[in-house]
Amino acid sequence: MDKSFWGVMIMPTKMGKRLVGICSVAVTAIYTAGYIYTLPSVQAQASSVPSLSPTSNSTPGAAAAAHSASRSSHSRNGTSSSTSAKSGSSKSGTSTNGSSATSASSQSSKSSTKSSSKPPSKPAVKYKDGTYTGSGTNPYGSLSVSLTIAHGKIASVKITQWTMHYPQYVIDPQLPQEVVSMQTWQIYIVSGATASTYNFAQAVYLALQKAKA
Amino acid sequence: MNNPQAVRPTPNPLERFLKTPKGYVLAILVGLTLIAALRPQDHLGLLNAIVAVATGLVFDAGVALLQRRKKLFSDGAVITALIVADVLSHTTPLYIVAATTAVALLSKHVLKVGRKPIFNPAAFGLLFAIVVFATGQSWWGSLALLPTWLILLLLAGGLLITERVNKFPQVLAFLGTYFALLLVMAIFHLGLPSDTPGDALRIPFVNSALYLAFFMLTDPPTTPAPYRQQILFGVIVAGVGTVIFAMSGGLAYLLVGLLVGNIWKTSLHWVTKTAERRGSSPLKKAVKGSANAIRTEEGASDQGLA
Numbered sequence: 001m002d003k004s005f006w007g008v009m010i011m012p013t014k015m016g017k018r019l020v021g022i023c024s025v026a027v028t029a030i031y032t033a034g035y036i037y038t039l040p041s042v043q044a045q046a047s048s049v050p051s052l053s054p055t056s057n058s059t060p061g062a063a064a065a066a067h068s069a070s071r072s073s074h075s076r077n078g079t080s081s082s083t084s085a086k087s088g089s090s091k092s093g094t095s096t097n098g099s100s101a102t103s104a105s106s107q108s109s110k111s112s113t114k115s116s117s118k119p120p121s122k123p124a125v126k127y128k129d130g131t132y133t134g135s136g137t138n139p140y141g142s143l144s145v146s147l148t149i150a151h152g153k154i155a156s157v158k159i160t161q162w163t164m165h166y167p168q169y170v171i172d173p174q175l176p177q178e179v180v181s182m183q184t185w186q187i188y189i190v191s192g193a194t195a196s197t198y199n200f201a202q203a204v205y206l207a208l209q210k211a212k213a
Numbered sequence: 214m215n216n217p218q219a220v221r222p223t224p225n226p227l228e229r230f231l232k233t234p235k236g237y238v239l240a241i242l243v244g245l246t247l248i249a250a251l252r253p254q255d256h257l258g259l260l261n262a263i264v265a266v267a268t269g270l271v272f273d274a275g276v277a278l279l280q281r282r283k284k285l286f287s288d289g290a291v292i293t294a295l296i297v298a299d300v301l302s303h304t305t306p307l308y309i310v311a312a313t314t315a316v317a318l319l320s321k322h323v324l325k326v327g328r329k330p331i332f333n334p335a336a337f338g339l340l341f342a343i344v345v346f347a348t349g350q351s352w353w354g355s356l357a358l359l360p361t362w363l364i365l366l367l368l369a370g371g372l373l374i375t376e377r378v379n380k381f382p383q384v385l386a387f388l389g390t391y392f393a394l395l396l397v398m399a400i401f402h403l404g405l406p407s408d409t410p411g412d413a414l415r416i417p418f419v420n421s422a423l424y425l426a427f428f429m430l431t432d433p434p435t436t437p438a439p440y441r442q443q444i445l446f447g448v449i450v451a452g453v454g455t456v457i458f459a460m461s462g463g464l465a466y467l468l469v470g471l472l473v474g475n476i477w478k479t480s481l482h483w484v485t486k487t488a489e490r491r492g493s494s495p496l497k498k499a500v501k502g503s504a505n506a507i508r509t510e511e512g513a514s515d516q517g518l519a
Binding site: 039041 | 347348349
């Protein structure tokens with residue numbers, strides 16, 4: 001061994017397999033401790049935040065419901081394969097304009113809306129006029145919306161806060177426009193931005209809950 | 214009877230390449246990218262990867278032509294391009310994928326001390342893309358969005374590379390410090406409500422840390438070779454990254470931590486060289502010893518993965 005600058009011990013040979021094994025076990029132990037320690041907080045968070053898994057319908061929540069609702073409405077309109085079609089077209093959409101998957105999503109949602117005689121879900125409940133806020137959080141970040149009700153209808157939706165790990169343009173302005181045009185929080189999932197869609201749906205849902213008469 | 218040595222088949226160039234550290238990294242990265250692209254939503258990620266690789270090859274070939282080098286094919290460019298494509302979200306526009314790759318490789322050729330780049334090219338390009346293009350990152354190449362058990366493939370591939378480039382102290386120091394600091398954050402309730410230590414310790418975020426540790430932290434030209442410095446490097450990257458995570462969340466913290474570590478490595482190298490050149494300080498002998506040891510180890514492990 002050689003004592004050198006900064007008191008550095010230079011080891012000329014490779015780290016022994018035994019030492020690697022011991023250190024790996026130590027790292028795994030630290031990880032496991034952190035994982036177990038944070039388990040209660042993550043579980044508490046999971047119970048209050050809708051599941052991100054499209055196949056998991058067991059967790060009640062706005063976005064999960066939004067997901068299932070959008071799936072059923074897609075199926076109703078014969079566009080059940082639109083998710084893959086959307087992702088296929090989203091690339092070209094993204095390369096030409098900044099709104100990426102959302103433009104494709106809007107096309108599919110518009111076409112499905114047109115094919116039915118009336119919008120997928122007209123609000124049966126009355127909303128009080130005013131401006132209401134809601135927010136959605138999941139492991140990918142959080143967002144907040146400001147929703148305005150005028151004459152009992154959703155007049156506008158604005159995203160007021162965005163800390164998602166994906167750029168805002170992935171869903172904005174497409175999903176706010178969908179909420180206004182469809183008069184519901186049950187918007188269509190944007191391919192490639194599922195987590196953002198869920199959060200947005202949850203935020204709008206919570207705002208609408210506040211606006212209920 | 215023939216001489217056995219005379220009939221022994223010589224390995225073809227591809228076989229020889231795959232046995233080098235670069236070959237290892239490239240093969241494992243290609244494998245991970247292909248597996249990650251099996252997820253229907255990430256099919257387009259493969260297109261991103263192709264565009265990134267094509268951009269990288271053309272860019273580095275252009276640089277080679279300018280420098281009048283004979284070898285136009287750059288395996289380092291392919292590795293950088295694959296890492297860029299694996300990290301960027303598949304919804305990223307293709308021109309941004311190409312631009313990010315070009316910036317990454319530009320940093321390799323421009324920001325350097327001697328022949329070595331200062332920054333990990335992929336990390337530099339990706340951070341640039343976040344700041345300038347506001348791109349999304351999904352780290353889909355880390356198999357983050359696939360079934361949980363596939364993380365074993367990431368671990369296996371990563372450990373193979375780490376062993377091959379002799380970076381176990383660095384990788385283990387990074388992961389150990391990172392996980393320990395996240396545990397401390399959890400115990401003392403530090404950090405943001407939207408980016409908790411619990412999230413960072415779980416899929417998909419833990420995949421990002423593992424991917425960075427195994428495929429970016431192990432880049433020999435931008436990381437130190439002596440073991441003690443490897444350990445310090447890992448601790449610095451994890452420390453800086455975790456502090457940024459606690460303060461601002463997001464996913465760029467890993468990249469920032471790595472780039473700060475790169476600066477530390479370069480400054481350490483510079484201090485050592487300067488002290489060696491002056492040569493009259495009381496530390497002269499120690500510095501010479503250190504410099505020689507660093508050169509020896511760098512010669513052994515520095516295969517130029519960037």
